[in-house]
Amino acid sequence: MWFALFTVIHVTLVFTTGLLRNLNHLYAARGGDSWIGFGVFTASMVVVVVGWVAATPFTLQHPRVVQRLGHALIGPAQRLFEHVDATPGEYTxxxxxxxxxxxxxxxxxxxxxxxxxxxxxxxxxxxxxxxxxxxxxxxxxxxxxxxxxxxxxxxxxxxxxxxxxxxxxxxxxxxxxxxxxxxxxxxxxxxxxxxxxxxxxxxxxxxxxxxxxxxxxxxxxxxxxxxxxxxxxxxxxxxxxxxxxxxxxxxxxxxxxxxxxxxxxxxxxxxxxxxxxxxxxx
CATH class of the missing domain: 3.90.420.10 (Oxidoreductase, molybdopterin-binding domain)
Structure with missing residues (x-):
């Protein structure tokens, strides 16, 4: 919930403190008030929304497949970091x-x-x-x-x-x-x-x-x-x-x-x- 709140505040600040200039910096690696950054931003959000709409039915119908895919992506790193702290804390x-x-x-x-x-x-x-x-x-x-x-x-x-x-x-x-x-x-x-x-x-x-x-x-x-x-x-x-x-x-x-x-x-x-x-x- 805190992360969602941070996202809302962050996006609000981007939009209210110079929308075109900020989006050019973030999405087009350029300055100025052109609409290029806004165009790239809009296209990327369309991709995100389409991907979310397409993925949601599959996620609901095949949650174990999604879980296994996620584990395949992060499992190797997780197993690596299991051994970073080989001595958990002992107390008095x-x-x-x-x-x-x-x-x-x-x-x-x-x-x-x-x-x-x-x-x-x-x-x-x-x-x-x-x-x-x-x-x-x-x-x-x-x-x-x-x-x-x-x-x-x-x-x-x-x-x-x-x-x-x-x-x-x-x-x-x-x-x-x-x-x-x-x-x-x-x-x-x-x-x-x-x-x-x-x-x-x-x-x-x-x-x-x-x-x-x-x-x-x-x-x-x-x-x-x-x-x-x-x-x-x-x-x-x-x-x-x-x-x-x-x-x-x-x-x-x-x-x-x-x-x-x-x-x-x-x-x-x-x-x-x-x-x-x-x-x-x-």
Whole structure:
């Protein structure tokens, strides 16, 4: 909205402070008060309007095609800049947010309720797919692994953020345990909860990001076990990605060659139901 307002003000100023002279400068690379710049400007606006009118029906009828085209145009640059800041910021305990927003569709299945009521004694994290050593880990086994802790900032696509101290297991430890095969390119995290339109919530992450020192499975938040609203018993923290990709209430992890046959094939629940990108780096 601010950008639209800026555009209106900018065009108004161009038109009210010497229209012909300004358009000659902008469109004809010349001075004076001739109509050449105005003519080029008018022709360019006709091209813009015709292109918009022609493109709108196609955009509405084939939004996924437009999304894929856009990704083809900007994807290489996006992947390049993913590695510009390889060390997201870490904070101190005094920076921890006094309130950290609850977000997402809470799990309400009988399966989850039974696990929650039993203090997750029967919980098993299933890890499989293209790995040499598939495992099923309970919380006791996860807590027995080398402990990892970090204080990092969560960035939600809705515009809010929060800082928390996370405790759990580094994904480096998990990958060392299960030994992914060379064909594994993506890691898919499945939730015990559904998305808002029903259907299992999941999200795919590039396998190279699993070796980042701030990618982890968290079972503690601010020194306490995860609460129901924050993803108990286990949630993902991949600090180079936006918040909707931090899967909560994790039930399983699958190493795959690609994600086109999972869910709607777009790399995650939100990616399937909306037009989020499957790589949403901060």
């Amino acid at each position: 305990e005094k920076d921890v947010s006094p309130y950290f927003w609850h977000n997402g569709q809470y799990p309400d299945s009988a399966e989850y309720r039974a696990l929650f009521d039993g203090d997750f004694a029967d919980y098993r994290l299933q890890i499989g797919g293209l790995v040499d050593n598939p495992v099923a880990l309970d919380l006791r086994q996860l807590r027995a692994m080398p402990h990892h802790e970090q204080i990092t900032q969560h960035f939600c696509i809705q515009g809010w953020s929060g800082i928390a101290k996370w405790g759990g297991v580094s994904m480096r430890t998990i990958t060392d345990l299960v030994r992914p095969q060379p064909g594994a390119k993506w890691v898919v995290f499945y939730s015990l909860g559904d998305g808002p339109d029903k259907g299992r919530y999941y999200d795919a992450h590039p396998i190279e990001q699993m070796n980042h020192h701030l990618t982890m499975l968290a079972y503690d938040m601010n020194g306490e076990p995860l609460s129901y609203g924050h993803g108990a018993p286990l949630r993902l923290r991949n600090e180079v990605q936006l918040g909707f990709k931090q899967v909560k209430w994790i039930s399983g992890i699958e190493f795959v060659a690609d994600f086109t046959e999972i869910g709607g094939g777009h790399g995650g629940y939100n990616e399937d139901h909306e037009f989020f990108g499957y790589r949403q780096s901060i």
